[in-house]
Amino acid sequence: MTMADGWQIIQGNLDAFLAAAGVTVQVAVFGLAIGFAGGVLLALSRISSFKPLSWLATIYIEIIRGTPLLIQIFFIYFGFGAISPLLNFNALTAGILALGLNSAAYQAEIIRGGIESVPKGQMEAARSIGMTRMQAMRHVILPQSFRLMIPAMTNEMVTLIKDTSLVSTITVVELTFVGKQLTSRYLEAVPILGFVALIYLVMTFATSRAMRYLEHKYRIPGYGEEE
Amino acid sequence: MSQEEMIRAVNIHKSFKGHEVLKGIDLSISKQEVVCIIGPSGSGKSTFLRCLNRITEPDEGEVLFEGKSIMGPEVDIDEVRSHMVMVFQSYNLFLHLTAKKNIMLALEQVRGMEKDEADARALDALRRVGLDGKADAYPGQLSGGQQQRVAIARAIAMEPKMVMFDEPTSALDPELTYEVLDVMKKLAYGGMTMVVVTHEMAFARDVADRVVFMDQGVIVEEGDPNIIFTNPQNERTRQFLKRVLQDEPGPPPA
Numbered sequence: 001m002t003m004a005d006g007w008q009i010i011q012g013n014l015d016a017f018l019a020a021a022g023v024t025v026q027v028a029v030f031g032l033a034i035g036f037a038g039g040v041l042l043a044l045s046r047i048s049s050f051k052p053l054s055w056l057a058t059i060y061i062e063i064i065r066g067t068p069l070l071i072q073i074f075f076i077y078f079g080f081g082a083i084s085p086l087l088n089f090n091a092l093t094a095g096i097l098a099l100g101l102n103s104a105a106y107q108a109e110i111i112r113g114g115i116e117s118v119p120k121g122q123m124e125a126a127r128s129i130g131m132t133r134m135q136a137m138r139h140v141i142l143p144q145s146f147r148l149m150i151p152a153m154t155n156e157m158v159t160l161i162k163d164t165s166l167v168s169t170i171t172v173v174e175l176t177f178v179g180k181q182l183t184s185r186y187l188e189a190v191p192i193l194g195f196v197a198l199i200y201l202v203m204t205f206a207t208s209r210a211m212r213y214l215e216h217k218y219r220i221p222g223y224g225e226e227e
Numbered sequence: 228m229s230q231e232e233m234i235r236a237v238n239i240h241k242s243f244k245g246h247e248v249l250k251g252i253d254l255s256i257s258k259q260e261v262v263c264i265i266g267p268s269g270s271g272k273s274t275f276l277r278c279l280n281r282i283t284e285p286d287e288g289e290v291l292f293e294g295k296s297i298m299g300p301e302v303d304i305d306e307v308r309s310h311m312v313m314v315f316q317s318y319n320l321f322l323h324l325t326a327k328k329n330i331m332l333a334l335e336q337v338r339g340m341e342k343d344e345a346d347a348r349a350l351d352a353l354r355r356v357g358l359d360g361k362a363d364a365y366p367g368q369l370s371g372g373q374q375q376r377v378a379i380a381r382a383i384a385m386e387p388k389m390v391m392f393d394e395p396t397s398a399l400d401p402e403l404t405y406e407v408l409d410v411m412k413k414l415a416y417g418g419m420t421m422v423v424v425t426h427e428m429a430f431a432r433d434v435a436d437r438v439v440f441m442d443q444g445v446i447v448e449e450g451d452p453n454i455i456f457t458n459p460q461n462e463r464t465r466q467f468l469k470r471v472l473q474d475e476p477g478p479p480p481a
Contacts (some may be wrong), residue, residue: 090366128312130309222365222367
């Protein structure tokens with residue numbers, strides 16, 4: 001086995017790799033989107049003054065964060081169908097849903113943390129000049145908290161991209177699945193899995209660079225630089 | 228100063244965690260009057276100020292603004308607050324907005340102004356506090372004194388009927404307080420109704436129409452600053468003034 005042999009296997013299966021990478025991106029993007037929408041709802045529920053809503057959100061977040069993602073994926077793919085035929089999802093849908101519902105719990109905590117790290121005086125100043133709670137949230141609190149959230153959100157995005165490999169266990173034909181398949185066909189783990197890992201690395205690196213750019217672009221001059 | 232009443236607080240009570248901070252405060256302020264509230268830390272003066280616009284909800288009592296109660300559920304408290312704006316000890320400028328945008332936000336959101344009009348109004352307000360050159364600076368790029376002047380500009384741009392100041396110079400380095408006090412003086416001489424919680428005794432003496440001394444949740448004494456500062460009637464007032472006037476530089480009371 002030479003470098004050239006390994007390269008030949010990769011070249012010969014490039015289409016399969018690219019298609020699989022496409023599926024990985026699809027799972028990651030939809031998972032993050034569901035996670036963000038769910039995260040905003042959960043975060044607002046948690047800080048709501050309506051206690052039952054706050055409790056429900058807390059319970060959901062604790063269950064998701066306290067159990068393995070792999071079990072959650074299995075639960076949605078194998079378990080939900082048993083509850084109701086309507087919840088009988090195909091592998092891709094189940095995988096996206098599981099990652100999204102999982103990420104929602106983590107993003108909720110990031111968003112809540114972001115909102116709560118905006119100084120209390122900001123809301124007071126907005127309210128005392130006559131803005132409604134909604135106006136204050138929208139124009140004063142959220143714009144500041146989204147900036148504060150960027151580093152933690154970057155972590156969550158990178159984690160989720162890597163966690164998409166878990167949906168290979170429920171037969172979603174994404175990168176890890178294809179990597180395993182080709183490895184058992186050619187019995188050449190190093191070049192194949194190495195290439196798979198490289199593709200993940202490109203995705204996570206591009207994501208963190210893009211987020212770094214956003215952080216820089218939306219940096220507030222003088223913010224956090226006071227003594 | 229006119230005799231017409233701007234705001235009246237009736238029997239305001241407030242407790243935090245079983246500790247009674249305000250034990251029944253009554254105070255009436257006339258239009259164009261400047262009232263300074265002084266007193267030791269923990270006397271409840273800031274809490275009382277915050278009860279006036281219900282940023283802190285009083286447990287008991289009533290506030291009447293221009294003769295109308297602002298307590299009931301039918302009251303549009305946001306509308307009321309936009310006419311009696313507040314300036315805070317820690318400035319509380321919106322940190323993600325420039326000085327000008329800080330002023331424009333409420334003009335657009337609360338007053339429903341068009342952008343151009345709000346822009347012109349904001350610049351005019353900045354000019355009045357001497358900071359039109361800093362329109363595009365962010366709060367983090369301004370000194371404490373400048374931030375507080377922007378906060379005052381943000382307040383007066385609303386053309387409020389009254390401005391409440393909550394220890395506006397307490398967070399400032401001594402050499403920066405005068406620029407803020409200067410702006411406040413101008414505002415007072417321009418006829419603005421002002422309630423000022425302050426530790427600046429010289430300001431209270433020079434600018435206030437009336438000084439209110441609070442201690443342990445009650446108004447102990449109130450009256451003309453010349454009388455309060457030279458001949459306080461109550462022993463607690465005397466003790467307090469003796470303590471604070473000792474470390475105060477400047478001329479003795481006239």
